Amino acid sequence: MGTIRFSRRALTVVATTLSALGIGASLLIGLAGTAGAVVTGQGSSASAQDLTGTDTVTPALGVLPPSADTCSDSICIYVVGSGLNVSSWTTSAVISSSMCSYAKYLENGVVIATSGEVCGSANDQLISEWNDPGNFPNGTRLCNEWAGIAGEPCITVHS
Numbered sequence: 001m002g003t004i005r006f007s008r009r010a011l012t013v014v015a016t017t018l019s020a021l022g023i024g025a026s027l028l029i030g031l032a033g034t035a036g037a038v039v040t041g042q043g044s045s046a047s048a049q050d051l052t053g054t055d056t057v058t059p060a061l062g063v064l065p066p067s068a069d070t071c072s073d074s075i076c077i078y079v080v081g082s083g084l085n086v087s088s089w090t091t092s093a094v095i096s097s098s099m100c101s102y103a104k105y106l107e108n109g110v111v112i113a114t115s116g117e118v119c120g121s122a123n124d125q126l127i128s129e130w131n132d133p134g135n136f137p138n139g140t141r142l143c144n145e146w147a148g149i150a151g152e153p154c155i156t157v158h159s
Contacts, residue, residue, distance in 0.1 A: 073151030077144045083159045084138060089130040091144035091153075095120055099148065103128035106143040106152075107136065 069078040074095070080088040091103050100119040103126075104111050115128035126146065136142070136157045143154035 068155040070153045070155060071151070072153040074149050075144055075146055075151030075153055077142070077153040077155055079142060079155050079157075081157075084135050084157055086133045086136060086142070086157065087131075089133050089142065090127065091129075091146070092125050092127045093146040093149045093151070094125050095122065095149065097122050101126060101146045101148055104145040104147070105130060105133075106141075106145065106154075108141050109143070 067080050067082070069076065071077075075091065075093045078088075078090040078092075079086055080090075089105065091105070093101065093103075095101070098119075098121045100117050102117050103115040105113040105115075113130060113133075115130075118126040118128065120126050138157065138159050140157040141154050142157060143152050145152050
């Protein structure tokens with residue numbers, strides 16, 4: 001079976017859509033294996049079932065738009081939710097050379113979770129998804145970073 005390549009936007013929207021449909025975590029974990037999660041600070045807790053890291057995603061039949069998304073340099077953030085509840089928080093990073101990295105999830109500038117390490121080759125897209133991170137106060141700024149990769153996209157949660 002051949003390899004299918006997707007644009008950064010298409011690949012992340014697919015991952016976000018799978019999560020919104022309630023099948024993202026099991027599909028991503030099935031493709032990439034479970035990724036360990038480290039949770040720090042006062043934010044919502046994550047587990048290996050909730051927080052995944054992968055550089056491979058299969059196509060979905062339908063695509064639903066994220067509630068909010070933006071990119072900064074090589075990193076993008078995609079958040080799905082309603083009001084103050086975030087049902088899926090996905091981040092991606094395009095790498096220019098072979099490397100390993102991990103995603104950092106920030107709430108108002110404080111790291112509240114990290115993904116397991118994800119590795120890829122030049123021009124690959126690394127993806128980490130946090131399923132059901134929960135409720136955040138109105139005005140909370142959610143950002144993502146990837147270790148050793150430029151960029152820090154952010155969105156603001158609002159009702």
